[in-house]
Amino acid sequence: MSRKPKVSFEQKLSAVKDYLEGRKTQRQLAKEYNVDHSSVRQWISNYQAMGESGLITSSKNTSYSQELKYTAVKEYLSGNASKLDICKKYKIRSTKQLSDWVLKYNGHERLKSSGSGGKPIMTKGRNTTLEERIEIVKYCLEHNRNYIETAEKYQVSYQQVRSWVIKYDKSGVDALIDRRGKRKSEDEFTEMDRLKAQNKLLEARNRWLEMENEVLKKLQEIEGGRY
Template sequence: MRGLEESHHWTKYSKELKEQAVSDYLNGLGSLKDLTEKYGISCDYVLRSWIKHYTSGKELQATSRGMSRMKQGCKTTFDERVEIVNFTLAHEKDYQGAVEKYGVSYQQVYSWVRKFEKDGSNGLLDRRGKGLESKPNLTSEEELRLKIKQQEERIKYLEMENGLLKKLEEIKRRNRR
């Protein structure tokens, strides 16, 4: 009957419990149903996913408290981002723990960890707006020369476009004959 009850909370499972349940199943010490009842696992699917995870060579980890609601983005410095990533990695990628300790969003912590793993601490640098080159201060004469050059390029483009359209018309006219 417990399997029919609706769950309204996120169940936490320790790493040891997961390993013991998977070990018992792989050693033939019970069926999925028996072991979910024995260890108080919410459903067969949960145990099946642990077994799949374990047999694919991945390490089982304790279940965190689940996702948090999105927090309003807050500005962080480079050093704060490095500290948050180091905390998360030191605690076996406990994103939720970092969210609670530092007051940043889950998605942001996850993103920083991924960037750190890919590019190191350089991945945590804030590069927003750095791709745009600011225009150097030009004298009025230099600005006029720049405008003339842009207009000449535009005229050249329009002349080329006009020539192509004339050739297209000529081809259409030949095909009508």
Template sequence: MEQKKFTAFEKLTILQEIKEGFIGVKAAARKFGVTKNSIMKWRRRYELYGYEGLDVRTHNRTYSEELKLQAVRDYLEGELSQSQIIYKYKIASTTQLANWIKKYNSHSNSLTANSGGTRAMTKGRGTTWQERMDIVLYCLANGQDYTKAASHFHVSYQQVYSWIKKYEAGGEEALRDGRGRTKAPEELTEADRHRLAMQKLEYENARLRAENAFLKKLEELERRGR
């Protein structure tokens, strides 16, 4: 059954009746011939955008690519629910956010409609401890750019984020595989140990060079400003 179309003013009137306790959501839905879900959406959009949010045209509002990317990253990092994210960034709906996530998963960190770019793995893949160490060191040397590390090593953003957090909390041993079963620690040959030590040094040097370049640039800007 098709629902009646409501103007922004009519929606606001219904919401005010509910807010002031004259009627409940369920009773309002019956009285005005609308679903409870629709009323809850009106309420959320009114809280996000005010009176303008009750106008259907706000479904077509535009968002910057930076906002889209940050919203998707918040979701992938798993610290906020979809509902919390749409409130945080004033996104029209969870459907809108889901579309961005789907597009991100198909086009790496680009959320424009016709983006090319490197395809990103989003389901992840199996890795060895040495690989996880390489990825973590690379990510840290590149300013904790999870997207760059995920693309470079062909793993998922979620994997990189998780490994960085484990490494920060428990060091190298925290990256050993322990998914539900006891595994013997992976044995490293002398060549492996040497390679890992050299890679650590390489990434650390890269990080220091980047920091020095940044400081020099900052000093130059400060001199110009004097």
């Protein structure tokens, strides 16, 4: 039996127009329609990306190509855009859908199916040394940016791993130095140490890029019907 949507198409359209024309705020609309603030943001994003059709609740799941899923997930993991921005760009109907793809990409389903024998995903971080952060980023890159697996292996949080990898991508190995307070060992990080760490991480990143190219090539072959 199909579930009746809480808010009709007409109500969503009216809400979006009220917001875009400056009559009501997102917070006011969320209260009026008894929905989360995030739902209103999603309606607005869908309307801006897909027009009125983006507000229609379909009884069938929207189909997305493997390449689109892969591209959207990688863009989110790179830290260059928010989930809502990515959904708008690729016409994905909900941030929850994107979140599901991210979890699948990072092996969440495999970990979940492992039952009680699996290790829990850490939500709290811990203090780490510079050497540990370099090793963690290296491992993550070598394992296809699997943040969950890396977090489990090194007993740090998912958020920490993702943050360190994004910082490294943007600013190199120096971005992994913790400059809060006075950490003598990290302040004494020499140019030779920096070069060694940079080479180690570059090798891991290059291996990841090679895997990326192979996966994209395979996806293009699948989408092109050659397989």
